[in-house]
Amino acid sequence: MNAPETPEVQTSSLSDQLVAMRQALAGSPVTRRIGWASAAILVFIVATAFGQVLLNRWNQPFYDAIQRRDLAEFLHQLLVFAAIAGGLLLLNIGQQWLNQRINLRLREVLTADLIEEWMRPNRAFRLTHAGAIGVNPDQRMQQDAGHLADLTTGLAIGFVQALILLVSFVGVLWTLSAGFVFHVAGHSFAIPGYMVWAAFLYAGLASLISWLVGRPLIELNSDRYTREAELRHSMVRVNEHIDAIALAHGEPEEKKRLNVDLGAVLTAMMRIYTAQINLAWVTDTYGWISNVAPILVAAPVYFAGDISFGGLMMAVGAFNQVHSSLRWFVNNIGAIADWRATLMRVADFRLALTEVEALHGGEGRIEVAQNSDDTMSFEGLEIKSPDGCTRLEGGKAVIRKGEHVLVSGDPGTGKTLFFRAVAGLWPWGSGRIGLPKGEAPAFVPRTPYFSPGTLREVLARPDEKQQKDDAALEAALKAVGLGHLAGELDRDARWEHELNDDELRLLAFARLAVRKPDWVVVDEALDAFDGATVKRIFDMIGKDLPDAAVVNIGRGPHKEDFFPRALKIIRHEAGEPLKPPRVRAGALEPPPKTDKHRRKTGRADLDGPR
Numbered sequence: 001m002n003a004p005e006t007p008e009v010q011t012s013s014l015s016d017q018l019v020a021m022r023q024a025l026a027g028s029p030v031t032r033r034i035g036w037a038s039a040a041i042l043v044f045i046v047a048t049a050f051g052q053v054l055l056n057r058w059n060q061p062f063y064d065a066i067q068r069r070d071l072a073e074f075l076h077q078l079l080v081f082a083a084i085a086g087g088l089l090l091l092n093i094g095q096q097w098l099n100q101r102i103n104l105r106l107r108e109v110l111t112a113d114l115i116e117e118w119m120r121p122n123r124a125f126r127l128t129h130a131g132a133i134g135v136n137p138d139q140r141m142q143q144d145a146g147h148l149a150d151l152t153t154g155l156a157i158g159f160v161q162a163l164i165l166l167v168s169f170v171g172v173l174w175t176l177s178a179g180f181v182f183h184v185a186g187h188s189f190a191i192p193g194y195m196v197w198a199a200f201l202y203a204g205l206a207s208l209i210s211w212l213v214g215r216p217l218i219e220l221n222s223d224r225y226t227r228e229a230e231l232r233h234s235m236v237r238v239n240e241h242i243d244a245i246a247l248a249h250g251e252p253e254e255k256k257r258l259n260v261d262l263g264a265v266l267t268a269m270m271r272i273y274t275a276q277i278n279l280a281w282v283t284d285t286y287g288w289i290s291n292v293a294p295i296l297v298a299a300p301v302y303f304a305g306d307i308s309f310g311g312l313m314m315a316v317g318a319f320n321q322v323h324s325s326l327r328w329f330v331n332n333i334g335a336i337a338d339w340r341a342t343l344m345r346v347a348d349f350r351l352a353l354t355e356v357e358a359l360h361g362g363e364g365r366i367e368v369a370q371n372s373d374d375t376m377s378f379e380g381l382e383i384k385s386p387d388g389c390t391r392l393e394g395g396k397a398v399i400r401k402g403e404h405v406l407v408s409g410d411p412g413t414g415k416t417l418f419f420r421a422v423a424g425l426w427p428w429g430s431g432r433i434g435l436p437k438g439e440a441p442a443f444v445p446r447t448p449y450f451s452p453g454t455l456r457e458v459l460a461r462p463d464e465k466q467q468k469d470d471a472a473l474e475a476a477l478k479a480v481g482l483g484h485l486a487g488e489l490d491r492d493a494r495w496e497h498e499l500n501d502d503e504l505r506l507l508a509f510a511r512l513a514v515r516k517p518d519w520v521v522v523d524e525a526l527d528a529f530d531g532a533t534v535k536r537i538f539d540m541i542g543k544d545l546p547d548a549a550v551v552n553i554g555r556g557p558h559k560e561d562f563f564p565r566a567l568k569i570i571r572h573e574a575g576e577p578l579k580p581p582r583v584r585a586g587a588l589e590p591p592p593k594t595d596k597h598r599r600k601t602g603r604a605d606l607d608g609p610r
Contacts, residue, residue, distance in 0.1 A: 014340075017347030024113040024350060034105045041098040044091050045161045049168045051088045056172065056317045058084060064310035099157055107149035110346065114141045117353040125425050126356045133352040136229035140349040144225065148346050151339040155332060166325035170196055173318040195319050198297045203326030206286045210333045214279045217272065217337035218344075224268040225345055231261040276334065283330055290327070294319035363578060364430045366421055371434040374401045376441075376519065376549065381431035382575060383414060383421050389429070389575025390414030393568040399549060401436065401518060404562055407553045409569035415553050418569050419445070419523035422551075428578050436549075441519035448508035448525070450496060456489045458507070459514045476513035479540040480506045481533065502528060509537050513544040520545070522552045538562050 025031045058080055065073040118124050118137060127134040174196050238245065238254050245254055294316040329336070363384065371377055376399040383390045390413060399405050409415050420426035422433060423443050435441065450458050459473050474486040482503065496504060505525045512520060520541075526534055541550060552563060 016351065017343050020347040020350045020354075021110075021343070025109055027116075028109040028113060030105050030109050030112075034102055034109070037098050037102045037105070041095055041102065041157060042160065044095040044098065045157070045164055048088060048091045048095065048161070049164045051084055051091065052165060052321060053168050053172065055081075055084050055088070056169070056314060056321065059317045060310040060314040062310070063313045067309045095157075099153060102157075103149055103153040106153055107146050110145040110149055111141055114145060114346070114350060114353070117350060120353075122425055123353060123356050127352060130352055130356060133349060136233050137349065139225070139229040139232060140345055144342055144345045144349075148339070148342045151335060151342060155335060155339055158328060158332065162325040162328035165321055169318050169321040169325070173199070173315070173322050195294075195297055195315060196322065199319055199322045199326060202293060203330070206282070206327060207329045210279065210282050210286075210330045213282050214275070214333040214337055217275050217279070217334060218340045220268070220272045220275055221338050221341035222344060224265070224272055225341065227261070227264040227268045231258070231265050234258055234261045279334060283333070286327070286330060290320075363428050365427045366429045367432040368424050368427075369432065369434060370437050372437060374436045374439070375399060375434065376436055376551070377432075377434035379432040379434070381421070381429070381433060382572060383417050383426065383429040384575065384578040385414065385417055385426075385428075386578050386580075388414075388577050389572035390417050390569055391431075391572045391575070392418075393570050397567055399551060401549050402547050403565060404550045405552070405565045405567060406563035407551060407567045407569060408555060410571075413569045413571050415569055416446070416523055419443070419521065419553050422521055436519055439519050440517070441521050442512060442515065442517035444505075444508050444512070444520065444522045444525050446505075446524045446528075447501070448504050450504070450507065452492070452494050454490050454492050455485060455495070458495060459489075459511050461515055473514060476510040476540075476544070479513055479536070479544070480510045481536055482506050482510060502533075505529070506533075506537075509540065513540055516545060516548075518548050520548055520550045522550070522554070524554045526552055527554045 025034075058077065061073065062077040062081070065077055118127070118141065124137070127137065234257060238258065245251060297319065298315050366381065366383070378392050378397045380395055381392050407415070407418065409418075417426060421429065422441075456473060459476065470489060473489055474483075477483055477486050485507075495507065499507065505528065508525065526537065529537070541548070553569075
């Protein structure tokens, strides 16, 4: 068999990711609330900017009063300051309250949208075959979506606030610096808007350097979130299989694997910390220089005697406001890199969900349709997988209502793949599967699914749980050997944790006795039972489902009098295997180059990349 090919990679651009997020917002009724809150916070930001302008104007009379030693004017200006500061305090608290509400609603929209897309029929299952994007979806929907909402709200509000303050104070600073006259070697000249140009040049240079130094944080943050997800997945896996691990005395090996995953997280964090230190050299240096930069810019004019001390402080205040707005990018370069990495993870996950139906777009699809009569049929069925092809021997078969048919095959021929194709979960291949008209077959997998709830809710259909009497439910449990659960019909529990594997499979057959479907398809669930248990289930089917068709996919042989007919699944050696899917570049998350070394040695290289 040929080696697996490399998946075809499609690049996910920033515009693709933003469009995906816009679609998520557009489909939610909560978006209108976010819009109203955003409008309200814009009003608060504008009002705050107006208050800041008033506060800047207050600088000149206040400092001039100090220079004149005018006590009465000094006290009056303190009262003016109290009024302005009190108003700004109320505005800041109101803005913070609205900020939190927008953050909360944005997280609600993003997470609910991802859950909606993920839980569409068959999508979550097919996403597991889409490459790395299908690994750890829980982290993308819970942690990454929440983090993206938090970053988006903070950065967006901060950017709007900086922009409005910039617009508000550029005019003030331009007016103040219009009177600045420079005297050099007996000549006098003025530069229109001198301090405005100085602020733009100073902040622009710092922003460019910060971006060049901080840009690697985007990729490093994305890699860290991937490693964190892998560690969390490993811990959950160990917890779910702790009984088997304990029986096999596998704790040392599992500890070694967990330490390897932990080492990967620590290495990723070390890379981030190194990049943050490099960025801190730029931002901190810039921050210290900013303490004296506006005074240095205005000093020649002040020492020439062209402005008063109050005028100097007013010009410095306006410069600081313009400069603070312009340095928003510098102050937030780390958060912006984190936002880009988180946006890529969330948006690519949503893109994968919406495009999962197009996976293996160039491959043929199995036709699943309803027959005109009450039969299940297979015509030219060939099922493709990355490991090869599976087909039904003979190419054609018809199963009628009431028949009991055993579908068997050698190990590795793809029995579960056949089960998934009949259930409509695996569409890749060719041929036709005909389902009985107007019927919804009941499918019993090797590991049955039961939603958390009472035993009554597990056994009965959602619309029948109040109609089924206790006697019918208890009889179904006793028929399959679960009579000890008859007194627990109204106990709410997570049954997959309370019952062992055999009991869970028996509970699935008890559910058949209660719901009485006309068609039943079983995937190797009978193969785990001993002869006495199998006989008990056959007796239950004969009594409670006398007219049902039962298709049992398993190793066989079972009682020939119960399965008088047999079909066989075989490998199609000449068939082409399923080609790798088309995936987004953001979905491919290859391990760092040092991972192979770590997995061999069982330790992490905490000194960063070599």
